Amino acid sequence: MSQSARFALKVALLLAVIAGVFAATFFLIPPDAGGFFQASVVKSALLKNTPSPRVILIGGSNVAFGIDSELMEARLGLPVVNMGMHGGIGESSYREVAEYLRPGDIVILMPEYLVFASGELFQGNDVVLAQWIEYDLTKLRLVRPSSVPVILLNLLQTKANRRLASAFLNPDLDRGVYVMKNFNAHGDFIGHVGVSEPVKNLESGPYLQSSNFERGVYEFFERFNLQAQQIGAAVYFEFPASRALNCKQTGEERLREFYGALLNWTTIPVLTPFDEICYPNSYFYDTNYHLNGVGRQVMTERVIKDLLPYLP
Amino acid sequence: MSLYTIGFVAFLFLVFILYYVSPHRLRWALLLLASVFFYLTYSWESAILIGTLILANYFLGLRLERLPADKRGGLLWAGIAFDLGLLLFYKFFGAWLGSLPLAQGNIILSEFFLTPIGLSFHALQAVSYLIEVGRGNQAAERHAGIFALSILFFPRVLAGPIERPAVIEQFKTPVAFDYETVTEGMKTLAWGFFKKMVIADRLIPMVNMVYLTPREYSGVTLFYTVIVFAFALYADFSGYSDIAVGAARMFGIKLTQNFSRPYAARSISEFWQRWHISLSNWLRDYIFFPVRRFLLRKWGRRAPLAATILPPIVTMLASGLWHGSGWTFLVWGLLHGLYLVFFQLTEGLWQRLSTVTRLDRLPKLTAMIQQLITFILVSFSLVFFRANSLEDAFYILAHAGEGLPAYLIGSAREVAAMLPSLGPRTFYKTVMSVMSPMALRNEFDWFLMIAALGIFLILDWTRFDLSKVRGKPGWVRWTVYTIFITATLLLAVQSVLVKEFIYFRF
Numbered sequence: 001m002s003q004s005a006r007f008a009l010k011v012a013l014l015l016a017v018i019a020g021v022f023a024a025t026f027f028l029i030p031p032d033a034g035g036f037f038q039a040s041v042v043k044s045a046l047l048k049n050t051p052s053p054r055v056i057l058i059g060g061s062n063v064a065f066g067i068d069s070e071l072m073e074a075r076l077g078l079p080v081v082n083m084g085m086h087g088g089i090g091e092s093s094y095r096e097v098a099e100y101l102r103p104g105d106i107v108i109l110m111p112e113y114l115v116f117a118s119g120e121l122f123q124g125n126d127v128v129l130a131q132w133i134e135y136d137l138t139k140l141r142l143v144r145p146s147s148v149p150v151i152l153l154n155l156l157q158t159k160a161n162r163r164l165a166s167a168f169l170n171p172d173l174d175r176g177v178y179v180m181k182n183f184n185a186h187g188d189f190i191g192h193v194g195v196s197e198p199v200k201n202l203e204s205g206p207y208l209q210s211s212n213f214e215r216g217v218y219e220f221f222e223r224f225n226l227q228a229q230q231i232g233a234a235v236y237f238e239f240p241a242s243r244a245l246n247c248k249q250t251g252e253e254r255l256r257e258f259y260g261a262l263l264n265w266t267t268i269p270v271l272t273p274f275d276e277i278c279y280p281n282s283y284f285y286d287t288n289y290h291l292n293g294v295g296r297q298v299m300t301e302r303v304i305k306d307l308l309p310y311l312p
Numbered sequence: 313m314s315l316y317t318i319g320f321v322a323f324l325f326l327v328f329i330l331y332y333v334s335p336h337r338l339r340w341a342l343l344l345l346a347s348v349f350f351y352l353t354y355s356w357e358s359a360i361l362i363g364t365l366i367l368a369n370y371f372l373g374l375r376l377e378r379l380p381a382d383k384r385g386g387l388l389w390a391g392i393a394f395d396l397g398l399l400l401f402y403k404f405f406g407a408w409l410g411s412l413p414l415a416q417g418n419i420i421l422s423e424f425f426l427t428p429i430g431l432s433f434h435a436l437q438a439v440s441y442l443i444e445v446g447r448g449n450q451a452a453e454r455h456a457g458i459f460a461l462s463i464l465f466f467p468r469v470l471a472g473p474i475e476r477p478a479v480i481e482q483f484k485t486p487v488a489f490d491y492e493t494v495t496e497g498m499k500t501l502a503w504g505f506f507k508k509m510v511i512a513d514r515l516i517p518m519v520n521m522v523y524l525t526p527r528e529y530s531g532v533t534l535f536y537t538v539i540v541f542a543f544a545l546y547a548d549f550s551g552y553s554d555i556a557v558g559a560a561r562m563f564g565i566k567l568t569q570n571f572s573r574p575y576a577a578r579s580i581s582e583f584w585q586r587w588h589i590s591l592s593n594w595l596r597d598y599i600f601f602p603v604r605r606f607l608l609r610k611w612g613r614r615a616p617l618a619a620t621i622l623p624p625i626v627t628m629l630a631s632g633l634w635h636g637s638g639w640t641f642l643v644w645g646l647l648h649g650l651y652l653v654f655f656q657l658t659e660g661l662w663q664r665l666s667t668v669t670r671l672d673r674l675p676k677l678t679a680m681i682q683q684l685i686t687f688i689l690v691s692f693s694l695v696f697f698r699a700n701s702l703e704d705a706f707y708i709l710a711h712a713g714e715g716l717p718a719y720l721i722g723s724a725r726e727v728a729a730m731l732p733s734l735g736p737r738t739f740y741k742t743v744m745s746v747m748s749p750m751a752l753r754n755e756f757d758w759f760l761m762i763a764a765l766g767i768f769l770i771l772d773w774t775r776f777d778l779s780k781v782r783g784k785p786g787w788v789r790w791t792v793y794t795i796f797i798t799a800t801l802l803l804a805v806q807s808v809l810v811k812e813f814i815y816f817r818f
Binding site: 003004006007014017018021022025149150153156157160161167168 | 494
């Protein structure tokens, strides 16, 4: 056998052995029972099964933490589905919603500000996407094809690390409040409701930089809107809250620029007046996008107030 | 296209296959095309600037060779001034020009003022080429494509090694597929990926967090960060170098080994023979020796001290300047210059001390003490290398270690209490009891990093590399390769916090 043939055979054999080890890792380590992202299975079921017309809220974890769907249902008289999960899922979560839109549906887009600053961020974080698809591999249809190999590799890493952590740490893996059981039947995260004091060491960033506005992200939402309209659904922008500390220190000017740019570019109605974007620091839980129980109440009331004029 | 992604590996193997199925006369073109494509995935603006550098040096080399030896000086200095001038322009003015309002509103203009990727390395390689042609040690390369390839060759285009002109011949030499050479390259490549993806990528975000706001952290955390950065930088840059050297080897091209267990050095002088070897050798040959020769000629016996003191200081200041235009890099360079001078001048004193204390009878202990002192000196200087300002550097040095003795005593007590109940969780708690001040984000990630770092240090210290399993039974080799590659892929950090290699910014 020639050297090159011998080389090719050994490389193929090595890859096959490694693939075998990966397959064993994949199948022998089950999905994280009770983990935060298991809630995505519940949300997907809600999206498929909740009768229309309905209100669907979508964004990142800002939506999961910041909306009281029961209150909205009571006030609006429509079923509410909270699809907010994690900003790192990016555009894939909007694609999932687009698949299940029906006539009469109302979609409230509440993306975290940072996604507008980076197309790369909006494509999704591979680590987060790996955790998102772990419970339902068919969700791979929603991600960019070029990201699939990396996401699968990340999924293997997640499983391996989790197994190691379970052995060295403890079976509960010190998740804190970020567990499946802290989501209610509407997909709202409620683990922080009743906690009035913000968590210490709250992050002070990230800040929106106007020079980084990513046109591609806006165009994605325009296409989403067009597709929704063709189905007979309505789409609105509602802005997430921004912490007063951010607004005052460096964010307010940037937020005004962003808000102005969005109003110029988008055909999607924007519900939020600018002066309702900045919330007191005391309304926040542990990050700049996660409202606490009090902030959640205020935000939900605002969304209801902003949406009511547009309801038939 | 990042160097440590699936995309790069796929690209590398595609070029590898095409290379060995292509006839030799076309291989330079294939590699050049692949290298240009690879570079363009980073920045076409940088490609234009590097292209200008390549063309200028190609024609300068040819012109230099045609001139009589005694008439080459002017053109040679003009060429050196062009290459170094380009480098200094970007080091000192590029960032400032890019921040001007005119550039800020224009993406293309602002991109042109960013330092072209790899310029620091290419400029020095080009200077070396001109000098050797000027001296008559190297024939000017007539084949423009091969000359361009010697600079743009994709495994080394981003951050070296800084090659000498002799590397050009390798691109002309016919290469037949050789199983041993190719697999040797792949093993080096795999080791590089391990160092970068498993070690460096875990350490760097932690280090960056502390250096960003050092005043928010305790003395114990600062102390650990100083030590950890020394290993982070080593794993990062040597990881990149191994990827570059390993990938090149797969094409039969032998690049300079850039690292040789630098933290085993017993003196600062030896450290610089083991760390970033291609840069150290360049500085030695083109700054240190010429400055020393000049001083000896000029002052001779009148001022022998000047010929001892000035060359290392000038050389290391140049090294600092090469790394960056900030004061921190100059201080870092100056420190190393002073280290070299100090130990040169006190060499006899240390030998007498060793004799008096009888340490000369304990060579292993002496070696350990020397290695520890060298590591401490290097780590100390790296604070300036990494800090965002001199103020931050001084703050870190002033407060690093505050509270450490009490902390370690407390940890020792906790560990002693846990020892009777050994197991994975006890091991974890034991490690974290000592290292928890650095668990700034995810504590378990930090634990994995310590474990991986520990394994890396043992392997590095024992001079392990994957070629050492050659000759072992087949099942041993296959087990080692499988475990190594699988562990690297499963433990690699896919993090948005770590975008590229540290040395790409130079």
